[in-house]
Structures are given as C-alpha cells and as structure tokens.
Amino acid sequence: MIGIDLELTGCTVLIAGSKSGSNKAVKRFKSQGATVLTAQEPFTAIQLLEQASLLVICDAEPERFASVTQASRIPVMHLEPTSQTGSITLLGGGPGALDLLTLRGVHALADAEVIFADRLGPAEHLPLLAPQAKIIDVGKLPGHHKLTQREIEAQMIETARGGANVVRLKGGDPFVFVRGYEEITAATAAGIPVNVIPGLSSCLTVPAVAGIPVTARGINTMFTVVSAHDPLTDIQLEHLSKLGGSIVILMGMGTIEQTVAGLHRVGMDGQMPCAIIESGTTQKQRTSYTQLDKLAQTARGHSNPAVIVIGEVAGLPAALASIAVQDEPGLLAPQLEVA
Numbered sequence: 059m060i061g062i063d064l065e066l067t068g069c070t071v072l073i074a075g076s077k078s079g080s081n082k083a084v085k086r087f088k089s090q091g092a093t094v095l096t097a098q099e100p101f102t103a104i105q106l107l108e109q110a111s112l113l114v115i116c117d118a119e120p121e122r123f124a125s126v127t128q129a130s131r132i133p134v135m136h137l138e139p140t141s142q143t144g145s146i147t148l149l150g151g152g153p154g155a156l157d158l159l160t161l162r163g164v165h166a167l168a169d170a171e172v173i174f175a176d177r178l179g180p181a182e183h184l185p186l187l188a189p190q191a192k193i194i195d196v197g198k199l200p201g202h203h204k205l206t207q208r209e210i211e212a213q214m215i216e217t218a219r220g221g222a223n224v225v226r227l228k229g230g231d232p233f234v235f236v237r238g239y240e241e242i243t244a245a246t247a248a249g250i251p252v253n254v255i256p257g258l259s260s261c262l263t264v265p266a267v268a269g270i271p272v273t274a275r276g277i278n279t280m281f282t283v284v285s286a287h288d289p290l291t292d293i294q295l296e297h298l299s300k301l302g303g304s305i306v307i308l309m310g311m312g313t314i315e316q317t318v319a320g321l322h323r324v325g326m327d328g329q330m331p332c333a334i335i336e337s338g339t340t341q342k343q344r345t346s347y348t349q350l351d352k353l354a355q356t357a358r359g360h361s362n363p364a365v366i367v368i369g370e371v372a373g374l375p376a377a378l379a380s381i382a383v384q385d386e387p388g389l390l391a392p393q394l395e396v397a
Contacts, residue, residue, distance in 0.1 A: 067091030072110035074103040074126055075117030079139030082171065082223070083116045089190035100126050107132070116140075144218035146245045148238050150231040150257020151179025153264055154363075155339040159187075162255050167191070170225040172217050174210060176236075178229025178363060179257070191225075207237055211244040218250045229363075231259040235285045235308055261306045264338030264365040268345045269375035277370050278303045286310030286317055286366075296324040304369035311364050314357045318350060321368070326350060331373030336364040347376055 070093045073080050077098055087094050095110060097103035103126040107113070113130050115123050116137040127134055147166050152158040159180050167173065167188040175181045177197025184193050196210050205213070218224045232238035232254060242252045261283040265272055272281040280303035284290065287309040290298075298305055299321060310317060322328065328351035336344045348356040350368065357366075 066112075069093070069112060070095065070110045071112045071114055072097065072103065072106050073114045073116055074098075074100070074123045075115060075120075075139060079118055080114075080116040082140045083114060083137050085171075086169075086190045087114070097126075104129055141221070143251065144220060144222045144224060145251040145253065146214055146218050146224045146226060146241075147253045147255060148226050148232045148242055149228065149255045150233075150259075151176075151181070151227050151229050152258040153230060153260040153339045154179060154337065156180050156183050158258050158263065158339055160255065160257065163257065166225055166253075166255055167227070169223055171222040173225045173227055174214055175227045176229055179227060181227065181229075184227075188225075207240065211241055214241070215245060215248045215250055218245070219248070228257070229260070231257045234259045234261065234283075235287075260338060260363075260365055261308060264335045265306060265333070265367050265371075267339050267343065268333060268335045268367075269378060270333055270335075270367055270371055271374065272304050272306060272367075272371060274371050274374060277374075280304075281306055281369075281371075283308065284310075286313045289313045289316040290320060292320050292324060295320040299324050299326045304367060304371050307366040307368070309362075310366050311357060311360065311362050314366065315354045318354045321350060330368060331370060331376075332356075333367045333372040333375075334360050334364055335367070336360045336362075338363075338365055347372065 066087060068091065071087045072095045073083050073087065074097045080096065084094050084096060095106050097106055100123050103123060107130060111132055113126065113132055113134045114137055115127065115134065116139050117123060118139050120136060149163050149166050151163065164187060170188050170191040172192045172194065173184060173188055174194050174196050175184060180187065181197070196205050214224050214226060226241060228236050228238060242254065245252045262272065273279065280301060282298055282301060282303055283306045286307045307317070328349065330350040332348050332350055332353045334346045334357055346356050346360065
C-alpha cells in the first residue's frame, strides 16, 4: 500500500519513465505487493496499458508521456524521479496515535527508503506506513542509548550520501525538547538537503485528550512548557509559580519529587490542581487528577511517557464532570481517576 491510502497487493502497476529516474519507484511498488511493468518510452507504455490497473509517470520530462496519459483508462499517479543525491527529512510523528500523524508525514514515510526511528510517536506502525523502507531503531531509553547522537547523525549522512531518501522520525515535534536542530545542522554542514515536517507536540495534544485546556478564559492567559529531565532550580520554579499560568512538564517523571518539593518551598498552594497523563492519545492512556501535595505520591502509580500539568486548568475536568448533561444525554464528561 502507499502509506495508508491504497492497497496494491495483486495489482499490476505500469511505471513509465527513464530507468535511472524510476528505479526507486519500482522497488517501492514491488515491496507493496504489486506486479510492476516498466516502460522507458511512450510507445512501449501504450502497448502495456491494457495489462495495468495503475499508471505511474516517473520521469524528469513527464510531458514525454502525455500521449500515454491521454490514452489511459486507468488511474494515473505522478511521482518525482529518483534524485542522484539523497536527502534527509526530519519528521515529527506526533504524540503516538496513528491518526494524529500529519498527512504530509504519511507521504514522507511512504517515500522513505531508510527510516531512523525513535521509540515514541508512531514507530510501531512503520510496517504499515513504510513497508518499502529499511527501519533502523535508534530509540533512546533512560540510561541506554543504542547509538550516540553523533553516531545517529553520521549514519544518516552516510546513508543520504549514498543516494537514499532518509527520514528521521521523532515523537511529537522535531524541535520541541529533542535534538532535531543538531541533526539538520550536521546534515547541512555535510551538504545534504534537509526538509522539516512539524508534528503535533504532546505538550498540547496530551492535556487536550485528558479534557484539560492549557488556557481557559477567566482562569489563565498563558502556559509554560518545561523539560524536567534535570531538576528545575528554585529560581526557575519561583518564576513559574509567579506567572499564574499553567505549567506543562515533559520528561518530568524522574524528577517529580524534586519539582513538588521545590514548588512547596517557593510557596505554591498544596491544593493546586494537577494531572498526570500517561501514554496520552494511545489505547494505553491513563490519567490521574490530583493536587500538588499528592502529586509525587500519585506519580508512583504511573510510568513514562507521561505529561504532567500543574495549574487551575487541571481541575477543569472534575468541574465538567459535575455538570449534569440533561439536554444532551449523548455527551460524556471525561472519565476521572482522582488521586
């Protein structure tokens, strides 16, 4: 299939274009279960039309095959011909749910030849999204990295220099608390073309699926997203608490005890609403709504990946659940797990 759009198993595909320009397309469609016919000249393509159920034009001069397109009575697809120089696409895969991957991201994976994949985002769906691609797992766990960051960059550059269409798949957005900019800097310095495809960041999507708006009229006018991979200082926590907005914490489960203790020290109310959303947007999602003085204890019942929300907005799902929906019985308030 092409991405998740078209099932090709058992179909006969006619690829019209130069041999060098269409070689990647031939490999791609064969990997997706299609029978592939090729034609480098229009006359040959017209002779083969009746045997095919899909026509693919893949040539540096697609107008050469205008007569074939006009004669075709089957669907026609146009693809860019193979480039002699490889490229790297930095792709944000979103928070984890397959249907929250962008359409542009789906197309990039469908065109990829080699994918360097992190463990978060839609990595488990790559056999469906990119059956034609070689998948290299470079996911990192706390304290365990299969490859160092410099090794990942070197392998991507070497692969692209060999002419491959490389995708670097990251969870969330490639520029939010990840090392995407380092990777495009290395690729640019090596003379490799780079494309960036944004992704939906968990700092917005995960609170949303738990019924938590990061801003709400009359409650707050700002929110701050922080990485708590390393403990925040008391000065940082004091500034955060004085802003009066929502605090959205990523990568903070390992330092949650220090964060809670620090917020207490700088004077945050122990009854401040909080929430922990584990594996947000996926079928494993589990959410606990609590308050600051119970947050560290609640966190012991959760594991990574998780997003932590601290602020008045974290109490809104409970307020919503208390509203009796009489006129619209089909509307359901969020399911609450209160700690």
